[in-house]
Amino acid sequence: MIQQAERMKGLTAAIFSEVAELQKKAMNDGKDIIQLSIGSPDLPPAPHIVEALQAAARCEDNYGYTLSKGKTELLSAIADWYWDKFKVKLAPETEVLSLLGSQEGLAHISLCLVNPGDVVLVPDPGYPIFSAGPLMAGAQLYKMPLLPVNNYLPDFASIDEEVLQKTKLMILNYPNNPLAATATREFFAEVVALAKRYNFIVCHDFAYSELTFDGYRPDSFLSVPGAKEVGVEFNSLSKTYNMCGCRVGYIVGNSEVIALLERLKSNFDYGIFAPLQVAAIAALTGPQDCVAETARTYQRRRDIIVDGFLSMGWQVERPQASMYIWAKVPTAQSSLEFAKDLLNHTGVVVIPGNAFGEWGEGFIRIALVQPEARLVEAVKRIKEWLQGELDGRI
Numbered sequence: 030m031i032q033q034a035e036r037m038k039g040l041t042a043a044i045f046s047e048v049a050e051l052q053k054k055a056m057n058d059g060k061d062i063i064q065l066s067i068g069s070p071d072l073p074p075a076p077h078i079v080e081a082l083q084a085a086a087r088c089e090d091n092y093g094y095t096l097s098k099g100k101t102e103l104l105s106a107i108a109d110w111y112w113d114k115f116k117v118k119l120a121p122e123t124e125v126l127s128l129l130g131s132q133e134g135l136a137h138i139s140l141c142l143v144n145p146g147d148v149v150l151v152p153d154p155g156y157p158i159f160s161a162g163p164l165m166a167g168a169q170l171y172k173m174p175l176l177p178v179n180n181y182l183p184d185f186a187s188i189d190e191e192v193l194q195k196t197k198l199m200i201l202n203y204p205n206n207p208l209a210a211t212a213t214r215e216f217f218a219e220v221v222a223l224a225k226r227y228n229f230i231v232c233h234d235f236a237y238s239e240l241t242f243d244g245y246r247p248d249s250f251l252s253v254p255g256a257k258e259v260g261v262e263f264n265s266l267s268k269t270y271n272m273c274g275c276r277v278g279y280i281v282g283n284s285e286v287i288a289l290l291e292r293l294k295s296n297f298d299y300g301i302f303a304p305l306q307v308a309a310i311a312a313l314t315g316p317q318d319c320v321a322e323t324a325r326t327y328q329r330r331r332d333i334i335v336d337g338f339l340s341m342g343w344q345v346e347r348p349q350a351s352m353y354i355w356a357k358v359p360t361a362q363s364s365l366e367f368a369k370d371l372l373n374h375t376g377v378v379v380i381p382g383n384a385f386g387e388w389g390e391g392f393i394r395i396a397l398v399q400p401e402a403r404l405v406e407a408v409k410r411i412k413e414w415l416q417g418e419l420d421g422r423i
């Protein structure tokens with residue numbers, strides 16, 4: 030009889046698994062599925078990145094263990110990239126650390142900073158690892174609701190003084206998954222002031238920093254005065270360069286926090302496969318027009334979904350960033366019921382909003398991970414279904 034450890038009880042992927050099961054069944058039934066659920070880019074990396082990977086993979090010297098910190102050239106490339114994009118100065122040796130995807134760092138950071146019973150402030154809705162990581166460290170989660178009425182920013186005034194006193198870590202993510210919301214410099218300045226007042230660390234996940242539209246550019250959290258004293262930022266090559274299978278991410282910012290994570294990782298892993306580091310260096314230091322092209326692709330896809338939904342009377346916001354549309358369920362159903370009905374009637378697969386936390390109930394998340402023609406087809410099918418089956422309800 031195998032008994033799971035207590036800490037495992039906090040980990041469930043129930044809704045994601047249920048959707049995956051339903052999708053599998055529909056495919057087995059021969060249905061033409063349009064997968065808009067998992068946020069895995071369908072676009073390829075630029076040819077110069079693949080070529081660098083191929084050349085490095087041919088070199089026999091590249092098959093040994095690597096240092097978990099990352100190659101010196103990779104750390105410098107990240108620091109230079111941060112300066113170019115956000116005018117944030119980073120010391121490559123002490124303020125940059127490579128990760129096996131940003132997910133890995135987000136999973137482990139709480140182990141470095143949080144004792145059992147400490148409070149971690151996490152966004153709700155939020156990307157699941159933001160809660161799973163702290164839970165594994167024995168943290169007490171405090172869910173900060175991200176509501177449309179507050180532009181999807183947490184309302185710090187609503188958090189009890191007692192909670193803030195016990196807080197060790199706050200996790201934020203803008204541009205946001207799943208909400209596609211963005212944050213302002215003023216908001217980040219407020220975060221820095223709060224973190225200093227209550228002496229906690231801020232982890233900002235900036236995975237969607239480059240998927241931005243209509244000329245919008247987000248600020249790095251670290252570009253706000255004082256941020257480096259209280260915080261770190263996670264970023265990744267997964268979405269920016271369409272390299273999510275390569276597992277190259279990084280953390281930048283506060284050197285003490287980074288030293289702790291580096292120590293943990295030096296016990297846990299042996300770093301990123303060297304050819305992948307070489308490919309990452311090629312991506313970060315090479316021509317950046319591929320990044321702009323990727324963002325333009327998502328922008329066109331965004332417009333197909335948003336314009337299509339608006340044309341059928343389904344009110345959705347047009348996000349300035351990310352690869353998602355966060356849409357209110359247009360019927361009286363729960364998120365899950367609606368997502369199931371949508372799949373059954375149209376073959377379009379989305380994630381029910383409550384998969385990201387209780388405040389996501391009443392919404393669905395649409396990932397823009399299909400070519401334009403498939404999105405046009407998805408809109409057509411949804412329009413026919415909603416107007417046929419649900420006349421007058423939206």
Ligand SMILES: Cc1ncc(COP(=O)(O)O)c(C=O)c1O
Binds near residue numbers: 131132205265276
């Ligand atoms: C907000 C956010 N952070 C982190 C990740 C994980 O990215 P990586 O591939 O770098 O682990 C994702 C992936 O979808 C994400 O949406």
